[in-house]
Amino acid sequence: MTVLDVPTQGTLTSRPYQITTVRHQTHDIVTIDVAPQQHPIAFRPGQFDMVYVYGIGEAAISISSDPATPGLLSHTIRAVGWVTRALNDLQPGTTIGIRGPYGRPWPMEEAEGKDLVIIAGGIGLAPVRPAIVEALRHRERYGRIVLLKGARSPRDLVFRDDLDRWHADRGIDVHVTVDSAVRGWSGRVGVVTKLIPRVPFDPENCVVLTCGPEVMMWFSAEALLKRGVPAERIYVTLERNMKCGVGTCGHCQLGPVFLCRDGPVFSWPEVAGLLDVREL
């Protein structure tokens, strides 16, 4: 898919949605389920919304729910700024504004017939969760499906129910690792990139979706290239202070691209050189 293929969906006017459920994922991450007060709007895995807390402001948040049920929209949010802290404090019944969906989605069609490798660090599982759910729904379209999930510590793991369910599901090969652990954790300790050389998948016939801190994605790409994955089959999703969501304000500009309009999903060759430039 090229940038020009992507329609600019949504408008600059948000629509009201009512919060139906607030699920606390960790001490500073919540998943908010919302239902539209008007007709639901379809989205594709990897797209994001601009979420508006009335009177406070907007933040770009990836959609973390099942694309097959656009009437129940989920956003998973870490409290890091004014808007996201406000979102973390909201209760069911509250009305918020949402506009979108925006952006280039994950290349699910390109992955068909190939192994699908998903690498997620921290809250990075949220933007790839719709892709996992969709791939499992159409399991026959893919070869191996592998999820490599990293977190800072066991208490920072998000979507634990999903991880447990997927782990028990033979349709997906789940590997979880944490950077730091104390007594009680019986899983792996170490960076998620350490899993890349040893997990079974076909490097020459796979598509990789990566989401997490930029440095994690950079290390992941290096390890994937070393294993023989073609650079153009490695996809990352980026965020740099999105404001308008439609490529007009320039806040999320990264060199020649606007992340909200041209991304947030990019193939590695599209952005690898840009991420190496300190000034961008």
Add this chain to the structure above:
Amino acid sequence: MTHRASLTAGDPDTLRVTLAGHPFCAELDVDHVHAMANAASERQLPTGSFLLQRGQPADALALLIEGDVSLEVTEPGGDPIVLETLHGGDPVGWSWLFPPYRWLFDARCLTPVHLLQLDAAHLRGLIDTDPVFGLALTQRIGLLVVQRLQFTRAQLVEMTHHDRA
């Protein structure tokens, strides 16, 4: 090594095959593998036992075949801090190659562990007498150290990075 686990003398041919099949020995000259096999023995360790302990003589290179090991450090009165877990296919320990030949961390078995243990004095002797072998082995250990350093740096960055909402 400080554990008292079962030691299998092992058939020399079997040891050579097992050693040659370990990722640490991938693409190593067959003569070098045979030389290393003369220093090797198989071990089975139960869950909870220590493969190595801080301060003890670093007298062997361990090559994990199966099982999980926790590399950790313990403060007095505190729970162990797990630095990294190692798994089947991983080598454990490089302190045997560098003075003062003492382990700096503990390595505890999280599961039953099957491993190859290579006697450090024997390996150091081979390094001294066969420079080609010495270069090959020290390059492998060097690569291992570099990889672990890179992983550790990435780990540090991730632990201090407040990732996005």
